[in-house]
Amino acid sequence: MNVLFAAAEMAPFAKAGGLADVVGSLPKALRSMGVDARVVMPLHGFIERGRHNIAYAFHFQFGRRRGLADVYVHQAQRDGVPVYFLESYPFFGQGWQLYTDTEWDRQRFIAFSEFTLALAWQLAQRQGWKLDALHVHDWHTALGSFLVAHSRFDPFWQPVGTVLTIHNMGYQGDWSGGALFDAGIPARTQPELVFHGKSDNLLAIAIAYSDMITTVSPRYAEEIQYPRFGEGLEALVRWRAYGGDLMGILNGLDMERNDPATDPALPYPFSAQDLAPRPLNKTALQAQLGLPQRADVPLIGAVTRLTAQKGFDLAIPALHRLLADEDVQVIVLGSGEGYLEDGLRTLEYTYGSRMRAVIGYDAVLSQRIYAASDLFLMPSRYEPCGTSQMIAMRYGALPVVRETGGLADTVQNYDNGDAETGTGFVFLWETPEAVLGTLRWALETYRSRPQAFRRMQLRAMQTDFSWHKSAAEYVRVYERALKRHRSG
Secondary structure, eight states, rough: EEEEEEEETTTBBBBBSSHHHHHHHHHHHTTTTOOEEEEEOOTTTTTTTTTTEEEEEEEEEEEEEEEEEEEEEEEEETTEEEEEEEETTTTBBSOSSSSOHHHHHHEEEEEHHHHHHHHHHHHHHHHOOOOOOOEEEEEHTTHHHHHHHTTTTTTTTTTOOEEESOOOOOOOOOOOOOHHHTTTOOOOOOOOHTTTTTTHHHHHHHHHSSSSEESSSSHHHTTTHHHHHTTTTTHHHHHHHHHOOOOEOOOOTTTSSOOOTTOTTTTTBBBBBTTHHHHHHHHHHHHHHHHOOOOOSEEEEEEEESGGGTTTHHHHHHHHHHHHSSEEEEEEEEEEHHHHHHHHHHHHHHHTEEEEEEEEOHHHHHHHHHHHEEEEEEEOOOOOOSSSHHHHTTTTTTTEEEEHHHHHHHOOOSSSSSSSSBBBEEEEEESSSHHHHHHHHHHHHHOOOOHHHHHHHHHHHHHHOSSSSHHHHHOOOOOOOHHHHHHH
């Protein structure tokens, strides 16, 4: 089976969130199961071509409403996965931002979806690689599902199935009618789509026209069927779910790349079989960031985007109280909304000997935070899947999370006893008091029940988050998509 992933980002070439991690690791797992999975993404201007051995492959022209577009195809290999990069002025190939303003991004990604289908045809003609399934991700490439459906009477496209994966319902590419008209995209006339007034919403278009739909965790597949998380598309999602076309598949983790025993970012490698070196990572990180070097003090870490979705408007007041009352250290790495960055800076100014706020992103520092922290804070209001809690567990940091989406699917709550069950600490209410209370509970467990804490730590580190099971589920999704598509 030949599957083409179409996505706006892919690790390590370009990354803004979990989408890049999925596209960077799932195709590798699929190829180990005999699926010829390949990826197409834009050639963003900031991508380092030399560093990633990206080479020019070929060029073609594509007719659009406003004239011919020259599309230059570049190619690289990532873990044995062929990756195609599309460059076309003025859409892609320049600029230093992954995403720009909304209006321009609508136009760019509509064009990219058109170019993706053209690339698939070019690969068939030039290399004999015939597509079986197109796998689109989020609103950026969602139009591809409609374009395949619209071309269903073309012998080339008639047998091709489509799969949409929703990574985050909060971003939809809505109000795209003008850009779609300008690009000459035909009318979207699917009755449910028209009834709900969503024919100009790119994500909704893919929900209506894709053969199968997946989300990145089973819990999130349930949540988006209701208004709290459906973001206005819950009725469309329920319609597809009732037809058996929606599946929640938990994201996996690249266990080889995220291995504390071999991670080159760590000054002191360790494993579940040999935890003795782990505390040395804490004191090394404390020294690096200018905190008192104390192996005995509990360390709370976070690596996050600073947005309301991630719940840090709840966490900052809780951390104020915690730092005022407890002997604890906190390290937060992230960037985002200004008022949250300022709130963390205020915490550091107030509690400088026990708090560090590193505004920005540093890949090496993030791995060191996972390896050094005793607790890892993720108070998300909603979290489609999340990979940070899985990496934290893999590295021995017990997550403190809100019960939502993929966090609920991956973190098992502590039983408040001898740790017969549990890989972290879970709360439900979206309040600072809930965050504070759960952090106090986790710290009390760390101090007064060290054996229970260690049992959870070892259980968390040994949890299998590999892609093997999830990749097998995706194979079944592709098979169902092809069956559904070909049966009409």
